[in-house]
Amino acid sequence: MKLLIINPNSSPSVTARIDAAAQAARLPHESITTICAExxxxxxxxxxxxxxxxKAVTQTLANWSKPIDGIILASFGDTGLAVVRKQCNVPVVGIAQSAYAMASVIGTRMSIVSFSPAMAYALRKTAESYGYGANLVAMHMVEDAHWDDPGAIQDELADELLKLCRLSAHEDKVHSIVLGGGPLAGLAARLQPNVSVPVIDGTTAAIATLRVALMAHPSSKMDALNLRA
Structure with a gap:
C-alpha cells in the first residue's frame, strides 16, 4: 500500500510531525510519503x-507523478477533501473525518482538545458537517498560547494539553478525546498513558481508514496519467 499524505499548510516542521506520526503507524508492507502543499x-x-x-493542495496533487493507492489530507478542516475526491480515482480521506468516525465507534460522547481558541469554530463546524455534532459534548482549548514555530506547538503546550485531556475525561464523561489540529500529530501516543479514555490521533485514524477502504477496493491505483479531468 502506497499512501500520499498532503499537509495542506506549508510548514515544514508540521509536515515533519505528521510524517513521524504516519511512519510510527506504518506496517512493514506499506509505503507512506508526506509532503506539504506548496x-x-x-x-x-x-x-x-x-x-x-x-488551491495549493489541488495544484500539489496535480504535480505529483508517482503511483499511489490512497491519499490523506492532514488538516483538521479536511481542506480540499471534496475537490480532491473529484480530482482522482483512489480513496481520499481527511484526518478530521477519520478521527471523528473512530471516536463514534468507541462511544457516543467525544470531546476535542486543541491548542488555540481560534481553532474552536472550525473544529466544531467540521464535526457537525460529518454528522457528529450530537457526539461532541465538550471542547477545550489552550488559552493565550503563543508560538514561533507551529511544529513546536505540541512540545511547548504538552503539559497544558494533557491537563485538558485529563479534565475532559473526568468531568465531561467522554468515551474518547480527539486532538484537533495537524500540529498535534503524534502527540496522542505520548499523552495516552496518562489519560483514562482513548486519545485519538487524526493521522493514525486516517491511515486505518484507508487500510479498510483499500481492502474493499484493492484495484484502486492512481498515477500521473489517470487523474480525472
Missing part, C-alpha cells in the same frame, strides 16, 4: 487560509 499558509486558521490552502 504556496499554502503556514497554518490554517481562518476561512481565507482554507481557500488558499485548497
Amino acid at each position: 504556496g499554502a499558509p503556514e497554518l490554517i486558521v481562518t476561512p481565507e487560509d482554507a481557500l488558499i490552502a485548497e
